[in-house]
Amino acid sequence: DQQVKQNSPSLSVQEGRISILNCDYTNSMFDYFLWYKKYPAEGPTFLISISSIKDKNEDGRFTVFLNKSAKHLSLHIVPSQPGDSAVYFCAVTYHNAGNMLTFGGGTRLMVKP
Amino acid sequence: EAGVAQSPRYKIIEKRQSVAFWCNPISGHATLYWYQQILGQGPKLLIQFQNNGVVDDSQLPKDRFSAERLKGVDSTLKIQPAKLEDSAVYLCASSSWTSGVGEQYFGPGTRLTVT
Numbered sequence: 001d002q003q004v005k006q007n008s009p010s011l012s013v014q015e016g017r018i019s020i021l022n023c024d025y026t027n028s029m030f031d032y033f034l035w036y037k038k039y040p041a042e043g044p045t046f047l048i049s050i051s052s053i054k055d056k057n058e059d060g061r062f063t064v065f066l067n068k069s070a071k072h073l074s075l076h077i078v079p080s081q082p083g084d085s086a087v088y089f090c091a092v093t094y095h096n097a098g099n100m101l102t103f104g105g106g107t108r109l110m111v112k113p
Numbered sequence: 114e115a116g117v118a119q120s121p122r123y124k125i126i127e128k129r130q131s132v133a134f135w136c137n138p139i140s141g142h143a144t145l146y147w148y149q150q151i152l153g154q155g156p157k158l159l160i161q162f163q164n165n166g167v168v169d170d171s172q173l174p175k176d177r178f179s180a181e182r183l184k185g186v187d188s189t190l191k192i193q194p195a196k197l198e199d200s201a202v203y204l205c206a207s208s209s210w211t212s213g214v215g216e217q218y219f220g221p222g223t224r225l226t227v228t
Contacts, residue, residue, distance in 0.1 A: 004155075006155075009153075032214045032215050034215045034216070041221065042221055042222075043117070043204055043206070043219025043220050043221050044156065044204075044219050045219065046213075046215075046216045046217070046218075049213060049214065049215060049216070051214070089155050089156070091155075091215060093215045095214075098169065099144065099161075099208060099212075099214065099215060099217070100146075100161060100169060101217065102158075103155030103156050103157070104155050105153070105154050105155045106153075106154070
């Protein structure tokens with residue numbers, strides 16, 4: 001039973017446009033949400049996070065939105081750049097989880113020049 | 114600051130053979146994680162260490178997988194005997210008490226192919 005789902009395995013956008021990556025979770029106990037980015041032959045790297053007390057967190061071109069009632073989070077990248085082409089994983093945890101993460105299956109983003 | 118080191122980067126073995134992976138976390142990071150990432154899926158936590166103690170190993174197939182972190186620094190993950198379904202990338206990650214919630218630093222991984 002998948003607790004974290006990324007329903008779009010891939011996404012293609014034009015350079016300069018907005019990329020929107022989505023993630024759904026099932027357990028309302030999760031209270032911290034993260035996005036990781038992974039390039040081929042490298043390990044995932046932390047990108048941005050949000051706690052359940054917020055509904056938006058912004059860091060430069062990256063913004064994460066959290067809709068707790070829908071158990072849904074999204075990552076917006078504006079404007080998208082070719083260097084953003086990578087696999088993006090959402091991950092969730094909760095405050096007593098000892099920093100353990102549960103990852104979604106990933107979405108491969110391709111930004112075309 | 115050096116990142117998380119893993120070796121080997123690639124390994125090909127036949128089923129029923131054994132294999133071991135090594136991880137050296139970022140200096141000073143007390144928490145170490147091993148993940149299995151099967152092609153097309155997200156990383157799945159196998160085991161988490163805090164210093165040299167196990168915090169969680171609920172998803173580690175203990176009949177064939179074992180892991181240790183004897184001196185609270187580097188760690189090894191072993192598979193014996195390997196099965197075809199163990200083909201995956203094995204990722205090691207570390208974090209410290211100053212890391213943000215959920216923020217982990219990953220190594221490049223070891224790609225295992227079992228034939």
